[in-house]
Amino acid sequence: MRRLTVKALFAAVLLAAAMPAAPAIADAQTSGYIVLLKDGVSVPSVTNLAGVTVDNLYQSAVRGYSARMTAATAARLARDSRIALVQPDGVASIAAQTLPTGIDRIDAEKSPTAKINGTDERVNVDVAVIDTGVDLDHPDLNVYTAGAKNCSTGRSADDGNGHGTHVSGTIGALDNGSGVVGVAPGARIWPVRVLNNQGSGSFSAIICGIDYVTAHASEIEVANMSLGGSGSDSACGSNKDAMHEAICRSVSAGVTYVVAAGNSAANSSTFVPATYEEVITVSALADFNGQPGGGAASTCRADVDDTFADFSNYGADVDIIAPGVCILSTWKGGGYNTISGTSMASPHVAGAAALYKATHPSASPSAVKSALQSAGTTNWNSATDPDGTHERLLNVASF
Ligand SMILES: [Ca+2]
Ligand SMILES: [Ca+2]
Numbered sequence: 001m002r003r004l005t006v007k008a009l010f011a012a013v014l015l016a017a018a019m020p021a022a023p024a025i026a027d028a029q030t031s032g033y034i035v036l037l038k039d040g041v042s043v044p045s046v047t048n049l050a051g052v053t054v055d056n057l058y059q060s061a062v063r064g065y066s067a068r069m070t071a072a073t074a075a076r077l078a079r080d081s082r083i084a085l086v087q088p089d090g091v092a093s094i095a096a097q098t099l100p101t102g103i104d105r106i107d108a109e110k111s112p113t114a115k116i117n118g119t120d121e122r123v124n125v126d127v128a129v130i131d132t133g134v135d136l137d138h139p140d141l142n143v144y145t146a147g148a149k150n151c152s153t154g155r156s157a158d159d160g161n162g163h164g165t166h167v168s169g170t171i172g173a174l175d176n177g178s179g180v181v182g183v184a185p186g187a188r189i190w191p192v193r194v195l196n197n198q199g200s201g202s203f204s205a206i207i208c209g210i211d212y213v214t215a216h217a218s219e220i221e222v223a224n225m226s227l228g229g230s231g232s233d234s235a236c237g238s239n240k241d242a243m244h245e246a247i248c249r250s251v252s253a254g255v256t257y258v259v260a261a262g263n264s265a266a267n268s269s270t271f272v273p274a275t276y277e278e279v280i281t282v283s284a285l286a287d288f289n290g291q292p293g294g295g296a297a298s299t300c301r302a303d304v305d306d307t308f309a310d311f312s313n314y315g316a317d318v319d320i321i322a323p324g325v326c327i328l329s330t331w332k333g334g335g336y337n338t339i340s341g342t343s344m345a346s347p348h349v350a351g352a353a354a355l356y357k358a359t360h361p362s363a364s365p366s367a368v369k370s371a372l373q374s375a376g377t378t379n380w381n382s383a384t385d386p387d388g389t390h391e392r393l394l395n396v397a398s399f
């Protein structure tokens with residue numbers, strides 16, 4: 001009996017960014033103020049005042065405190081000779097929405113369907129993320145929680161790893177002016193958890209996920225599988241590989257499957273699902289600035305701008321290449337993270353397939369694959385591509 005497991009495909013966690021905490025809500029009569037003291041005035045001496053509720057004391061960078069109080073109290077404090085400043089509190093958030101380099105490199109910001117302009121419009125499409133789960137309440141994702149399915153450990157399809165949430169953000173993070181933005185902003189993300197919190201899962205769990213997606217093939221346009229294990233190709237209907245048979249039927253039901261080529265710097269022919277003919281297999285491009293032409297300095301890991309990523313699998317099973325190095329996206333717990341892998345390349349293509357299906361709802365999975373390849377460019381440096389095939393680089397400017 002084979003006891004193979006499949007692992008999420010990513011190289012390393014390299015940079016974590018935190019969201020600011022939500023501001024406290026003041027009651028109706030009072031609001032927040034920041035109070036700074038003049039030199040020589042001790043902090044406690046002016047905090048013990050009626051009508052002032054102190055939240056924070058400041059003693060190092062500045063001297064003073066933050067507090068809730070009425071406007072009348074604030075005005076009275078401002079006239080106090082010991083006080084240097086009374087200032088209404090404000091709210092800060094990350095300054096603006098970041099256009100991740102991969103989204104830029106494939107020209108999603110030029111897509112008339114993606115409509116990336118800082119206004120939350122949402123592409124009307126459903127994408128299943130067969131992965132570690134998805135952060136079910138991430139503020140930068142449109143998670144379709146009613147469609148969540150857990151085929152792995154734990155009590156729900158919530159993401160205990162981060163990988164599935166990262167994949168989801170590249171596919172469809174909201175164009176809401178904060179955080180990041182995906183290829184198909186606001187696409188409904190169906191969390192299908194088949195990998196555990198360590199990023200591993202059995203073939204049986206993955207088939208559970210494919211089975212679920214197939215049961216909803218009339219609703220789900222695209223499925224992303226940024227995972228892989230050992231195996232080989234076989235003909236649909238030959239009954240040599242249960243996972244392949246499941247994907248064959250799911251694709252026949254109309255779902256476009258996009259999968260990672262793998263991170264072993266090897267030929268994809270010995271990796272499943274990458275080697276299956278019916279899926280769209282994605283290799284990874286190193287790009288550090290979102291622009292063609294090369295020459296950008298490496299950022300989160302060493303590689304060469306606009307070349308084949310040094311970890312990416314290759315070979316005849318690869319259908320298209322997309323950015324997969326130092327990709328910023330959403331993360332579990334409402335956060336963001338920058339990681340690398342063909343896991344990060346695949347969801348760029350899944351998002352592109354979603355854009356295409358949003359405007360070509362009757363396109364078959366093979367027609368989607370052809371459209372993606374035809375729209376791709378050769379505008380990347382294939383000198384380090386290990387095989388002889390210069391696969392097209394994803395481009396969705398016309399989608
Ligand atoms: Ca928009
Ligand atoms: Ca956003």
Ligand SMILES: [Ca+2]
Nearest residue numbers: 287288289291
């Ligand atoms: Ca570049």
Ligand SMILES: [Ca+2]
Nearest residue numbers: 385387389391
């Ligand atoms: Ca190649």
